Amino acid sequence: MILVRKALLAALFLLAISPKVFADEIVVAAASDLGAAAKDLIADFEKRTGHTVKLSLGSSGNFHTQIRNGAPFDVFLSADVNYVRELEKAGLTEASSSFIYAIGRIVLWVPATSRLPVERGLQVLASPDLRKIAIANPRHAPYGRAAEAALRTFGVYDAVKDRLVLGENIAQTAQFVQTGNAEAGVVALSLVLAPPVTKVGHWIEIPPDSYPRLEQGAIITAHGAKNPLAPAYLAFLRSPEARAILDRYGFRLPK
Numbered sequence: 001m002i003l004v005r006k007a008l009l010a011a012l013f014l015l016a017i018s019p020k021v022f023a024d025e026i027v028v029a030a031a032s033d034l035g036a037a038a039k040d041l042i043a044d045f046e047k048r049t050g051h052t053v054k055l056s057l058g059s060s061g062n063f064h065t066q067i068r069n070g071a072p073f074d075v076f077l078s079a080d081v082n083y084v085r086e087l088e089k090a091g092l093t094e095a096s097s098s099f100i101y102a103i104g105r106i107v108l109w110v111p112a113t114s115r116l117p118v119e120r121g122l123q124v125l126a127s128p129d130l131r132k133i134a135i136a137n138p139r140h141a142p143y144g145r146a147a148e149a150a151l152r153t154f155g156v157y158d159a160v161k162d163r164l165v166l167g168e169n170i171a172q173t174a175q176f177v178q179t180g181n182a183e184a185g186v187v188a189l190s191l192v193l194a195p196p197v198t199k200v201g202h203w204i205e206i207p208p209d210s211y212p213r214l215e216q217g218a219i220i221t222a223h224g225a226k227n228p229l230a231p232a233y234l235a236f237l238r239s240p241e242a243r244a245i246l247d248r249y250g251f252r253l254p255k
Contacts, residue, residue, distance in 0.1 A: 025052045026229040027072060029063045031079035031216065032171035033104055033143060036194035037249040038077070044245065045236050051229055059169035061140025067092060067221055074224030075233055079104060079170075080142035081217030094220035094230070101237055102251035104214035105189040106146050109177055109203040116184060118204045122154040125184060134165045134176040134185035143170040146211040147186035153210040177201065189250040216251075 030038045035057065042053040056063075056073070064083040067073060068090065076093075078084050081100055087093050108125075110116050116124055125133055135151075136144030144166065151157040165181065167173030170188045177185040178200060192203045218237060224230035236242055243253075 025054060026074045026224070026227055026233055027054045027056070028075045028077065028233070029056045029058070029067070029071070029073040030077040031060045031063075031142070032057045032169040033079050033188035033190050033216075034077060034249075035171055035191055036196075037190055037246060037251065040245045040248075041237070041242055044241060045233060048236075049232070053233070057169075057171065059136070059141045061142075062169075065140075070223075072223050073221050074227045074230045076219050076221055077101065077237075078142075078217050078219075079214060081215040084217035084219045087219065087221070092222050094222065094225040097220040097231065097234065098217055099234075099238070100215050100253070101218045102216045102246055102253065104143065104146075104216055105208060105250060105252075106143060106150065106186055106206050106211065106214075107189050107192055107203040108184065108206060109174070109187050109192050109201050110184045111177060111180065111201050112199070114183065114202065118184075118202050121204060122151060122156055122186075122206060125151070126156045126159040130160075130183050131163060132165045132176075132182040133160050133163050134167060134173045134182035134187075136170045136173045136187075137166040137168060141167070141169050141173075142214055143173070143186075143188055146214055149211040150186065150206050193249050 038055055042055055045053060060078040060080050060083050063076060067076060067087060084098050088098060108118050108122060110118055135147035138144035138148045151160060165176055167176055173185055174187045174191045176182040189205060191197060218234055220230040
């Protein structure tokens with residue numbers, strides 16, 4: 001069965017290489033933690049196939065709501081697989097098209113000029129000298145929920161809750177730290193590994209057992225079921241070439 005599935009995915013990807021076979025364009029809604037990784041994935045896919053990918057980056061929760069309201073996305077790459085499963089239950093996706101494409105991770109990140117000893121972990125955030133600490137909004141951003149859970153695990157949430165600055169998504173959360181609007185932040189590992197960001201701050205990874213596992217899910221929407229490029233793009237996402245790009249940004253597959 002596994003061999004049959006791999007053969008089918010390979011066939012879909014090979015079909016996509018012919019620009020004459022499918023529609024010219026696919027629209028992808030991706031969680032903002034993908035950021036640079038998504039752009040590298042798209043560049044590789046477009047180079048191999050000659051097709052165009054239109055990318056929208058934002059919070060998974062907002063995309064989930066938009067898709068429920070009929071937004072014309074073909075593929076949804078969520079930072080929380082539960083949003084994907086909810087859309088499946090509502091009959092708003094292509095049947096049996098979902099899978100977990102990565103496990104996300106979070107880090108404590110501060111500007112390069114900061115003297116905060118990040119090597120001590122989240123406990124340093126309890127310092128009264130810190131006025132603003134950025135996390136993504138837990139209401140609709142999976143990385144925000146992970147950050148809040150980790151702060152609670154390490155017993156510092158009550159000490160910092162009144163100083164939290166909430167980003168609309170994890171990319172905006174990182175911008176708060178980058179621009180000095182927050183002195184520290186809990187952000188996605190993938191963002192601090194992106195080339196424009198690697199040299200502008202210091203970070204330490206937060207132990208994965210301190211927050212719920214960030215299982216990230218991909219799916220074809222009901223709208224995307226009408227676009228044959230959608231399964232071709234997901235087949236590419238499971239290819240060794242795409243896997244190498246995701247690994248470069250700290251994304252891992254579940255064991």
